[in-house]
Amino acid sequence: MAQLERFARRLRRTVVPAQPAAEPVARVRPLTSATLEQHGTRLTVPTYDRAALTPAVVHLSVGGFSRAHQLIYFDEVAQRRISSGWGVVGVGLRARTLQEALAPQDNLYTVVERSPDGERARVVGVLTDYLFAPDAPGAVLDRLAHPAAARTVFGFLVEALDRRRRAGTAPFTVVSCDNLHRNGDATRAAVVGFAALRDEVLARWIADRVAFPSSMVDRITPQTTPEERAAVARRHRVDDRWPVITEPFSQWVIEDTFCNGRPPLDQVGVRFVRDVTAHELMKTRLLNASHSALGYLGTLAGHERIDVLMGDPLFAAYVTRLMDDEVTPLIPVPEGIDLAEYKATLLQRFANPAIADRLSRLCRRGSTKLPHHLLPSLRQALAEGRPHALLTLALAGWVRYLQRVDDDGRPLPVEDDRGPHLQALALAGGTDPRPLLAEESVFGDLGSVPGFADELAGVLRRLERDGVRATVAAATRASAR
Numbered sequence: 001m002a003q004l005e006r007f008a009r010r011l012r013r014t015v016v017p018a019q020p021a022a023e024p025v026a027r028v029r030p031l032t033s034a035t036l037e038q039h040g041t042r043l044t045v046p047t048y049d050r051a052a053l054t055p056a057v058v059h060l061s062v063g064g065f066s067r068a069h070q071l072i073y074f075d076e077v078a079q080r081r082i083s084s085g086w087g088v089v090g091v092g093l094r095a096r097t098l099q100e101a102l103a104p105q106d107n108l109y110t111v112v113e114r115s116p117d118g119e120r121a122r123v124v125g126v127l128t129d130y131l132f133a134p135d136a137p138g139a140v141l142d143r144l145a146h147p148a149a150a151r152t153v154f155g156f157l158v159e160a161l162d163r164r165r166r167a168g169t170a171p172f173t174v175v176s177c178d179n180l181h182r183n184g185d186a187t188r189a190a191v192v193g194f195a196a197l198r199d200e201v202l203a204r205w206i207a208d209r210v211a212f213p214s215s216m217v218d219r220i221t222p223q224t225t226p227e228e229r230a231a232v233a234r235r236h237r238v239d240d241r242w243p244v245i246t247e248p249f250s251q252w253v254i255e256d257t258f259c260n261g262r263p264p265l266d267q268v269g270v271r272f273v274r275d276v277t278a279h280e281l282m283k284t285r286l287l288n289a290s291h292s293a294l295g296y297l298g299t300l301a302g303h304e305r306i307d308v309l310m311g312d313p314l315f316a317a318y319v320t321r322l323m324d325d326e327v328t329p330l331i332p333v334p335e336g337i338d339l340a341e342y343k344a345t346l347l348q349r350f351a352n353p354a355i356a357d358r359l360s361r362l363c364r365r366g367s368t369k370l371p372h373h374l375l376p377s378l379r380q381a382l383a384e385g386r387p388h389a390l391l392t393l394a395l396a397g398w399v400r401y402l403q404r405v406d407d408d409g410r411p412l413p414v415e416d417d418r419g420p421h422l423q424a425l426a427l428a429g430g431t432d433p434r435p436l437l438a439e440e441s442v443f444g445d446l447g448s449v450p451g452f453a454d455e456l457a458g459v460l461r462r463l464e465r466d467g468v469r470a471t472v473a474a475a476t477r478a479s480a481r
């Protein structure tokens, strides 16, 4: 629990107050290598020689989260002079926007860590280069191994590994940082499967020689809004085109199976373990499932932010009971973790008003998240005859959300690649979830578990008849008895 204790200490420590005391207002300067020294009088900036960094890590798909999480750990490795051997090259596959933002600022960017007490900002320098793959596939492959034309993450990885194999070079380790069950195994299956489509020998070489450690990543990082960008300029006098706002808490647990050198991340707070499963289950089944439950039910009740929702005793009690009564009995406790303390920290993190995470972010991509975070608990509770009314209510919240109207009749935006299809099924069923539950790619066999469809239908009827607040209150009361 050392990490959690550090987190609590950091929350208590005084940092830049959200409303700084009056002081002479410094000029807002752009962020570039040339202005770093000036920003250094107000913010933490890289003090290491960026030009001396070896670009040893390629991060595919750089988003707000990776900039606030994985890259911070590598930045710490450089900043604390542990090693200059772990610079990061970012690769974008979908959108050019981040490259457009970072190129004029020499790939520097600001991360603002916000707690209820105030905030601290640092400039991250460990991103030595950023490539937009569709514009520069050869350069991306050069970084990973050496050139060709690929389009997807798997295409790039397979091509690069093939070049290494042909050149007799050792393969690299592939670390997945997605919130997926056994994310390393899932990545291995996808990469090996992709390779097998073109060359069985290559596929076997990858299966035998490449390490795909699973990892658990955690740091709540909302999407940066234009208002946040303006606030960073106002408070920290740094004109960053795309800063990142994040919380003080951060956790990264990785399986110790690297095949070709391991970054010294253990010296900057990363935990290496033999098997990450217990950590991953704790995080995804408690944090991510609760996020989804609060996202859907809170949105139906007309809320927009999770910190405000957590200030509503009804929802705070609901999520506490959901975690304590229904999820905790189903998950193993990772070594060295005090689950009660972990859950208390989660409640505190959700309620952090300085982060003000939007429920719309928590609601997106339900069809990919629920099958990993919520449905496994529900299925397991049903199989073991354990309490599951609050999990069922969370699922009913998603069904109602797919029907796209909140309790006051306001329309809801659904951000999900499979949204239109699932919405049509949810709407066709009304309070009968059977058409939706028949979608086995999302629900597996849940629809055929005896009695479950009727149970879910009962909750959907109550939501329609009594509204979300009364339904949440009744289910939480019943759980407490």
Ligand SMILES: NC(=O)c1ccc[n+]([C@@H]2O[C@H](COP(=O)([O-])OP(=O)(O)OC[C@H]3O[C@@H](n4cnc5c(N)ncnc54)[C@H](O)[C@@H]3O)[C@@H](O)[C@H]2O)c1
Residues within 6 Å of the ligand: 061, 062, 063, 064, 065, 066, 092, 093, 094, 095, 153, 177, 178, 179, 217, 218, 219, 220, 221, 222
């Ligand atoms: N934000 C958080 O609090 C948080 C915390 C832990 C884990 N995560 C995980 O990190 C990942 C990114 O989240 P984020 O908040 O940074 O989002 P984001 O929208 O800021 O970044 C996502 C990035 O991935 C790219 N991308 C999306 N789909 C892709 C695809 N099919 N192929 C290649 N690139 C693709 C996007 O272009 C973008 O650069 C998600 O898997 C999320 O679950 C996020």
Ligand SMILES: O=P(O)(O)OC[C@@H](O)[C@@H](O)[C@H](O)[C@H](O)CO
Residues within 6 Å of the ligand: 179, 217, 218, 219, 220, 221, 287, 288, 291, 292, 361, 362, 364, 365, 369
């Ligand atoms: O990023 P998503 O859409 O998979 O999930 C939304 C949040 O639950 C997630 O980003 C959490 O904030 C994160 O997993 C915390 O570490």
